[in-house]
Amino acid sequence: MTPSDVKATLSFSDGSPSMDLPIFKGSVGPDVIDIRKLYGQTGKFTYDPGFLSTASCNSKITYIDGDKGELLYRGYPIEQLATKCDYLETCYLLLKGELPNADQRVEFTKRVTNHTMVNEQMQFFLRGFRRDAHPMAIMTGLVGGMSAFYHDSTDINNPEHREICAIRLIAKMPTLVAMAYKYSVGQPYIYPKNDLSYAGNFMRMMFATPCEDYVPNDVLVRAMDRIFILHADHEQNASTSTVRLCGSSGTNPFAAIAAGVACLWGPAHGGANEAALNMLEDVQRMGGVEKIGEFIKQVKDKNSNVKLMGFGHRVYKNYDPRAKLMRETCHEVLSAMGMNNDPILKLAMALEKIALEDDYFVSRKLYPNVDFYSGIVQRAIGIPVSLFTAIFALARTVGWIAQLNEMISDPEYKIGRPRQLFNGSPTRDVKPVGER
Numbered sequence: 469m470t471p472s473d474v475k476a477t478l479s480f481s482d483g484s485p486s487m488d489l490p491i492f493k494g495s496v497g498p499d500v501i502d503i504r505k506l507y508g509q510t511g512k513f514t515y516d517p518g519f520l521s522t523a524s525c526n527s528k529i530t531y532i533d534g535d536k537g538e539l540l541y542r543g544y545p546i547e548q549l550a551t552k553c554d555y556l557e558t559c560y561l562l563l564k565g566e567l568p569n570a571d572q573r574v575e576f577t578k579r580v581t582n583h584t585m586v587n588e589q590m591q592f593f594l595r596g597f598r599r600d601a602h603p604m605a606i607m608t609g610l611v612g613g614m615s616a617f618y619h620d621s622t623d624i625n626n627p628e629h630r631e632i633c634a635i636r637l638i639a640k641m642p643t644l645v646a647m648a649y650k651y652s653v654g655q656p657y658i659y660p661k662n663d664l665s666y667a668g669n670f671m672r673m674m675f676a677t678p679c680e681d682y683v684p685n686d687v688l689v690r691a692m693d694r695i696f697i698l699h700a701d702h703e704q705n706a707s708t709s710t711v712r713l714c715g716s717s718g719t720n721p722f723a724a725i726a727a728g729v730a731c732l733w734g735p736a737h738g739g740a741n742e743a744a745l746n747m748l749e750d751v752q753r754m755g756g757v758e759k760i761g762e763f764i765k766q767v768k769d770k771n772s773n774v775k776l777m778g779f780g781h782r783v784y785k786n787y788d789p790r791a792k793l794m795r796e797t798c799h800e801v802l803s804a805m806g807m808n809n810d811p812i813l814k815l816a817m818a819l820e821k822i823a824l825e826d827d828y829f830v831s832r833k834l835y836p837n838v839d840f841y842s843g844i845v846q847r848a849i850g851i852p853v854s855l856f857t858a859i860f861a862l863a864r865t866v867g868w869i870a871q872l873n874e875m876i877s878d879p880e881y882k883i884g885r886p887r888q889l890f891n892g893s894p895t896r897d898v899k900p901v902g903e904r
Contacts, residue, residue: 537786583639584660612726622720646673667693701867741843744778778840794841
């Protein structure tokens with residue numbers, strides 16, 4: 469962090485002495501006011517529900533400019549990474565800080581590929597779940613349970629353990645997600661195949677059976693790889709902050725990532741693409757494209773409880789840069805699959821057209837976001853809606869690990885301990901039961 473020559477002065481109208489607060493400048497983005505000494509000098513906290521104006525850490529990993537619609541991984545625009553790199557190169561970048569050269573790319577890919585199998589006992593762990601359990605319930609348990617299977621890499625303060633853990637998590641997450649899917653549909657698990665790409669291997673584990681192998685379609689593999697890249701990290705969002713907070717206690721990396729998986733499950737976060745598809749299916753039941761006008765009318769009505777899912781974003785006040793890339797992939801996949809007449813997908817495209825042209829949506833910046841398009845793509849590929857968030861967790865795992873490693877390596881890091889504004893009862897005495 470670079471201190472600024474300018475300081476912020478905090479003054480009080482009750483005659484309390486004012487205090488100077490240091491200001492730090494980032495390489496890009498807003499300056500931050502350092503309030504670490506505020507409580508010690510004034511006895512006061514700041515109040516910021518949702519942490520909308522609070523920087524909880526300093527980071528070199530991901531930068532978002534919501535007004536410009538810009539997303540950078542280690543300084544590289546997401547548009548360039550999504551078109552010029554694959555997911556494992558992006559993983560290397562997030563973990564190491566630089567893109568790999570040719571030799572590093574081969575070595576990293578080989579390391580990940582050699583760790584794709586999971587302990588055979590994981591199959592018995594899975595049997596404890598009901599067949600109709602939500603995949604995210606299963607994934608929360610499986611990821612947390614990995615610390616019991618791989619306890620030789622659970623020391624969060626040991627850099628070698630963290631590196632082994634990172635490789636294991638990145639390599640095994642596709643296997644675990646595919647196992648959760650196969651379990652839910654009653655099919656045998658498919659073991660990884662090391663001569664396939666990361667995304668191709670995942671899709672084979674999802675869709676192959678012992679009686680019929682699955683030959684990955686290049687268009688679909690590219691689409692899945694792009695989904696992974698676009699979701700790999702997204703700065704200090706709810707699940708990333710959860711991983712950092714959980715890891716700050718010194719818990720093992722598997723437990724911290726499992727906490728991230730649990731947080732991601734929420735419909736306002738990783739469950740948004742699942743919610744968007746469920747919304748489309750609700751409109752389809754209303755009558756489909758012919759009823760879209762009626763649906764839009766309900767969305768605009770403040771008194772209705774109808775919500776538009778998959779549009780707008782809390783951070784991006786412009787078009788989500790990931791959505792532009794996913795839109796291209798979406799139309800490419802629909803064309804390759806010959807699915808332009810699928811009723812749900814036709815409905816999605818009609819809704820997209822309205823959102824991009826209707827002044828109500830344009831003026832409110834309610835553009836289709838990455839969740840809207842990635843949900844459509846995954847549905848077209850044949851992935852069930854309930855699995856969407858698990859695939860998001862798979863992709864985001866590398867970002868969580870990179871953020872966790874950065875926090876542990878920061879000499880200023882401490883266990884997270886947010887403060888509160890207490891407005892409950894002041895001190896009072898317990899009365900005998902007869903007098904209450």
